[in-house]
Amino acid sequence: MFFSIILFMWLCFMNDPKVSVLIITYNQEQFINDTLRSAIDQDYKNLEVVVSDDGSSDGTPKIINEYTKRYPLRVKAITNGQNLGITGNCNRALHQCTGSFIAIQGGDDVLLPNKIRMQVNWFSESEKRVLCYHDAEVFESSSNEKICNYSEMAPLISGIGPVALIERMRLGAATTVMVRTSSIPEYGFDIRLPMVSDWKFQIDCLIGGGEYGFIDGVYARYRRHGKNSRLKASKQYYEDCLMTTYLVEKECTQYALACRKARARIYGGMAIDMATRKNYRSAFQMYMKSVKESYSWKLLPGIIFILLPGALRKLLIKLFGKSIPELNYSQH
Structure with a gap:
């Protein structure tokens, strides 16, 4: 009887497609505990959490390594690599992902319960579905107070192909996105965009005419704080965004x-x-x-x-x- 139960549980586990949660970090010791815990605690069993640190000078790598020791079957960490910048670090993490689907999570953001399961269920409806996202609560880190829902700034939409994503510059917060691995280009995140490569990454996933859509509900918390890359380096942000439009237009x-x-x-x-x-x-x-x-x-x-x-x-x-x-x- 005991072995029958184990076999049943194993079969249930194997029937769920594997999901990789891709996390990049850099000097985020204040937030990485919340980030990793929220990913590890997802109720989805066939899950790996791939976290790549970009040469942090604070205690971030130590915290990540502690989680790796505690959850060796759940967490895969890269903490001794050189500083590659945001895009290079994204690709370093991406190369370690082995899931059929990849969920993007910021090193300072928090996933909410059932996120992974709900997005996988959405993908299971059709092989043509390649990108899924959802709403997120934007909150002020210092006070933990809600600022707004991301959908108040960018209403949730669904469709086919990248046109709306290009025009709007975003579907939702980057930390809400999950993509089908087979839709990702061989080069991954475009290294010609040193900081803001996630927008083109999503465009590239949809270039083949795949479907994108959203699940109802709020399944992540997007943290606002003084060290946010968008807030701290707006000049590079705009340069990368403009470069994205020229690259897409040319290609x-x-x-x-x-x-x-x-x-x-x-x-x-x-x-x-x-x-x-x-x-x-x-x-x-x-x-x-x-x-x-x-x-x-x-x-x-x-x-x-x-x-x-x-x-x-x-x-x-x-x-x-x-x-x-x-x-x-x-x-x-």
């Missing part, structure tokens, strides 16, 4: 219009950042650059919006946030 000319719309959005984001720093003349010039790429009336309100008093911004978000997500994005 897949059928997406030229979508790339122009994306560049308009990027220039609009730069204009908003400039207006936030009270560099109004440069903000207007950047807005005009956005208009030349692809006119959208929604970009100008975003720039004007950032100049308004905080109480008025909150009122406008309450009234118009659902129809103009750019207002939420400008605010947060």
Whole structure:
């Protein structure tokens, strides 16, 4: 009887496709415990957690190695490699992943219960499904207080191919994405993009015309803090985003219009950042650059919006946030 139960459990385990959770870290000793624990505690059995540290100078590698010793069958760690930067570290982790599906998790973000199981169930509906994501709670790290749901800034959508992803620059938070491994290009994350390579990575997965979609519910917490790469290195962020549009446009000319719309959005984001720093003349010039790429009336309100008093911004978000997500994005 005992061996029958063991056999049954083993068969159930083997029937579930293997999932790799890909985590990259760099000097995140404050957050890595929460990150790893949330991945390890997922109720999905056929799971490996692949974490690659990028030469941290703090206690991050030590914490990761402790988890490897405690969960040798669950955690696969790379903690003695050289510093490769974000994209290089992503590829180093990717090369160690052996799952049929790969879930991306930031080294400071938290997965919520049932995430992996729910996304695998979504993929099981069709072999044509190659990318799945979901909503995430954006929270302030120092206070642990919720800022908003990510869907308030980028409404959840589903479709086929990369056009909408190119135009919007994102589907959801990167830490919510799971992809079918067979859809990943051989080179993985594009090394021509040193910091922001996840956007093109997702585009590449959808280039073949695969389906993308979302599961209902919030299954991750996206942490906001002073060390966020997007907040700390905005110049490189924008450079990589612009480079992505030029690379995609060159490699897949059928997406030229979508790339122009994306560049308009990027220039609009730069204009908003400039207006936030009270560099109004440069903000207007950047807005005009956005208009030349692809006119959208929604970009100008975003720039004007950032100049308004905080109480008025909150009122406008309450009234118009659902129809103009750019207002939420400008605010947060």
